[in-house]
Amino acid sequence: MKAAVYYKNGGPEVLQYEDVPDPVCPPDGVLIDIEVISVEGGDTIHRSMVPLPRVPNIVGYQAAGTVREVGANVKNRRVGQRVVAVLENGSHAEKVVARPEFTWIVPDGADLTPLACVPVAFGTAHEALFDLGGLTKGQKVLVHAGGSGVGLAAIQLAKAVGAVVLTTASSDDKLARLREFGADYAINYKTTSFKDEVAKAVGTVDLVVDPIGGKTLQDSVEVLKYKGRIVNLGRAGRDSGAFDPYPLWLRNGSLHGLHLLFGSASHELARFQGVISECIERVARGELRVVVDRKFALADAAQAHAHIEQRSAFGRVVMLP
Ligand SMILES: NC(=O)c1ccc[n+]([C@@H]2O[C@H](COP(=O)([O-])OP(=O)(O)OC[C@H]3O[C@@H](n4cnc5c(N)ncnc54)[C@H](OP(=O)(O)O)[C@@H]3O)[C@@H](O)[C@H]2O)c1
Known part of the structure; x- marks a missing residue:
């Protein structure tokens, strides 16, 4: 072949x-x-x-x-x-x-x-938002890299449960399209500070979904509310700088890691299979894009x-x- x-x-x-x-x-x-x-x-x-x-x-x-x-x-x-x-x-x-x-x-x-x-992008986004992130209606979530496969899935899944969705991307073109997918606030992190923009828009957030890592992960702690959560699942930014947990202490915040295959699928196979089946059905029905x-x-x-x-x-x- x-x-x-x-x-x-x-x-x-x-x-x-x-x-x-x-x-x-x-x-x-x-x-x-x-x-x-x-x-x-x-x-x-x-x-x-x-x-x-x-x-x-x-x-x-x-x-x-x-x-x-x-x-x-x-x-x-x-x-x-x-x-x-x-x-x-x-x-x-x-x-x-x-x-x-x-x-x-x-x-x-x-x-x-x-x-x-569907499976990897939507399954990962679903795990980050709900199983680890505990996102519920009315809560605020910041989704980094909104134009990525995982990001687009996360925005749609979060909107579907009635969350307020903020997202970041590197270009205004991507951000305009992300608003069409339901993002309430779309932030250009190349031309502005996402920390300042989140503060201006909503103050703090309940959850950050981070596929980027490095400085983005570190800075994300500062937009968390008291007992807010970050789910880090990627290093798309190719920046493997060390993470300082001290700013998390100041807000009793938590940081979760997520690996869809070595974490979710290896330890909870049936639940993982069910999450993916549900996402496939919702995409096939046209409910998610x-x-x-x-x-x-x-x-x-x-x-x-x-x-x-x-x-x-x-x-x-x-x-x-
Ligand atoms: N832990 C897991 O189980 C799991 C599962 C799925 C994916 N992931 C990880 O999550 C990340 C996102 O996955 P994906 O499939 O959604 O990725 P993708 O569709 O390829 O998108 C990656 C995004 O990262 C941003 N980015 C920032 N710095 C970048 C750089 N130096 N090079 C390329 N892109 C960069 C880009 O958005 P902007 O241009 O807007 O910044 C881009 O939209 C990846 O690191 C992947 O390995 C992990």
Whole structure:
């Protein structure tokens, strides 16, 4: 099969489109013919800075397609079903092996492309807002990187429960679009101080959802109300500066980490599966929206990653094998 592989960490240019051996379906797995690859923010982080688990490596957390082969021990999937799969790696290819418990059946007649983008972004946003963040109607939440996959999901999920939503992004174009998705306050953190803008708009917030990390995470403590919560789930800012917890003490605040796969899915599989199923159904019903920013051929994986890293994407970039 063809795949976008890399031999060393680096910029998007390390991705090469090559022939690699087809994956073999194990007794406990399913083999999927990939039709849509959702390029996750984590895929770009892996390619640039996470040590390679194998050489060459095929990165990729998420893809959708048709089940081609079912392992002998798998009873709840069959050949021909359309599924979306969450993976530890391997989405940037024509075929992938998935664990059946990390696959969700795509509702009949539903468009595969938006649903290919649902589990990681919406599942992570849901976990951050509700399971860890405890967000309820009327509370105020600040969602950083509103134009990201996780950010757009978080804004919509928070609005749906009646929260007041503030969000940040790096450009006024993104911010204008975020207002259309329900953001009550949209803050350009490049041209203003988000701390000042939050203070002017609402004073303090109950919850911050932070996929950025570094200085953004540190500064977020200062917009928290007494006993406010931060859920940090990413380091999209590529800034791994140390975190000083002292400002949290001053407001009895809390900081949660979140990992959808190694946290939620590993420790509460059934609840995790239910959260994702619910998000898929809500997107299929049109209640929640996925924004597909651009489609690239898998052969152009380097351009797809570069487009994301240039901060040009709003929502999800997908690739088609
Ligand atoms: N812990 C988990 O389980 C989990 C699950 C999903 C995602 N994540 C992490 O959460 C983060 C967001 O994921 P995503 O899939 O939503 O990402 P995404 O769609 O690729 O968006 C990333 C966002 O980060 C912002 N950003 C800030 N600095 C950036 C930089 N130097 N390069 C690129 N983007 C930068 C950009 O917004 P602006 O231009 O507006 O700043 C961009 O919209 C990633 O770090 C990902 O690894 C973690």
